[in-house]
Every structure is written in structure tokens, then in C-alpha cells.
Amino acid sequence: MVGLSDTNMTYYVIQVKTGGEEKFLQAAVRRLGKEEMKICWPRRKLRIRKQGVWRDSQAPIFPGYLFLQTETVTPEIYWGVKRLPGFFRFLKDNQHIEPLSGRDQEILSHFLSFGEIVDRSLVTLDENKRISVIEGPLKGLEGRIVKVDKRKGRARVRLDLYEDSFLIDFGFEFVKPLEEPAGETGKKKRKAYVPRKS
Numbered sequence: 001m002v003g004l005s006d007t008n009m010t011y012y013v014i015q016v017k018t019g020g021e022e023k024f025l026q027a028a029v030r031r032l033g034k035e036e037m038k039i040c041w042p043r044r045k046l047r048i049r050k051q052g053v054w055r056d057s058q059a060p061i062f063p064g065y066l067f068l069q070t071e072t073v074t075p076e077i078y079w080g081v082k083r084l085p086g087f088f089r090f091l092k093d094n095q096h097i098e099p100l101s102g103r104d105q106e107i108l109s110h111f112l113s114f115g116e117i118v119d120r121s122l123v124t125l126d127e128n129k130r131i132s133v134i135e136g137p138l139k140g141l142e143g144r145i146v147k148v149d150k151r152k153g154r155a156r157v158r159l160d161l162y163e164d165s166f167l168i169d170f171g172f173e174f175v176k177p178l179e180e181p182a183g184e185t186g187k188k189k190r191k192a193y194v195p196r197k198s
Contacts, residue, residue: 009069010069010070010071010072010099010100011040011067011068011069011099011100011105011108012067012068012070012073012090012091012097012098012099012100013065013066013067013068013090013091013100013161013162014039014065014066014067014068014081014087014089014091015064015065015088015089015090015091016064016065016066016086016087016088017064017086018063018064019063020086021041021060021063021064021065021066022041023086024066024084024085024086024087025041025066027084027085027086028066028080028081028084031083031084032076032077032080032081037068037069037070037077038068038070039066039067039068039069040066040067040069040108040112040116041066041067041116042060042061042062042067042108042111042112042116042117042118043058043059043060043116043117043118044058044059044060044061044117044118044137044168044170044171045057045058045117045118045119045120045171046058046059046120046169046170047120047153047171049152058117061111061168062159062161062168063168064088065161067100067108068081073090073097078090078097082094091161091162092162092163103160104160104161107159107160107161110137110140110141111137114136114137118136118137118170119136119137120136120153120170120171120172120173121133121134121135121136121137121138121139121155121171121172121173122134122135122136122172122175123138123172123173123174124174124175124176125174131148131150131155131172133172134175136172137170138155138157138170138172141157144157144158144159145157150174153171153173153174154169154170154171154172155169155170156168156169156170157169157170
């Protein structure tokens, strides 16, 4: 069964051929059945400009990785998964299969809390013209942002998984504050946020 349930469950990581995640996931479900395992494939929404037109697209958050939700990797699951085309290995390796823990588990749970497909974050500019995240998957990951492309609406984030580190782009949307009429002090107050028109 493909989907999400309790993000406090135990997750094991399967490394597969990058670009072949969906095909591998479907094959795993067909082979092992709906009751033996649940596989998560976290993805992110991006806007891509092609021939002058912006289009919505999806891309994996962790390219080449799927997350197996189960209490333990039984021999049946191990051999069923290992024999599928596109399989590389379990992490850490096939001789030492270890569930996610610590910061790795926190990062996965963070993204899964937004659903299996995370939307673009809402951001605004602070007084120093720096990105400030209001809500969305980038919230709490500000310290991991290494590059911001305001024109494309993307923030590049450094993610870690076991001993690997890689850079992933996440989409964001600028919003601007609504302002209340000036009060006695003559200062305007911020009230709420609305999307900024492109």
C-alpha cells in the first residue's frame, strides 16, 4: 500500500535508480502485496518555465530514495525488494540494514507532515531584503538554505541522509502584508498576508 500514516513509524531507506522511483515503487507493491509494506515517495512542487510559459511540475525530495514503512525488514521483504529491477541497496548497506533515526528521521517526518507532495512555501522579505519563511516545508530549514533564486522562486537546501549530503531546490511564493489604516501614532500595522501578483 503506497501512502502515509503515522510519521512516528519506523522507516527503512531503499536506494534505487534515480528517475526510476515511481516504476520501482509500483513493481514493489505488485510483488509484495498491499498488506506487507507501505512505501513513501516524498515529492516537491516546482514551477518550471519552458518556452516562456510557467508550468507546475513535481520532483523527488530525495532523488533515488524510497522509504519503506515497516517494523522490520523480513527476509520476504528483503528478497522481494532486492530482486526488483532498479534496486541498488538498503541503507546503510545490505549487510547492515538500519532504520532512520535522529536527525534523518526528523527531516523525513518534517516533510511528511506536509503530505507526500509538499507545496511551495510562503515567504516574504524582511527589513534587510532577506527571505523570511512564513509557512510551508522550508519553515524550520532556514539554516540549511544555501542559495536563493528570487526570479525563479526557488531556494536551494542542503539535505543529509545517512552519510550522504546533497542540494535540493524547493519552490516558494512571495507574499506581502496587508496593512491596517494608520492609528494614532501614524504607523501602519501589519494585518495578514496575501499572495503577491506575478
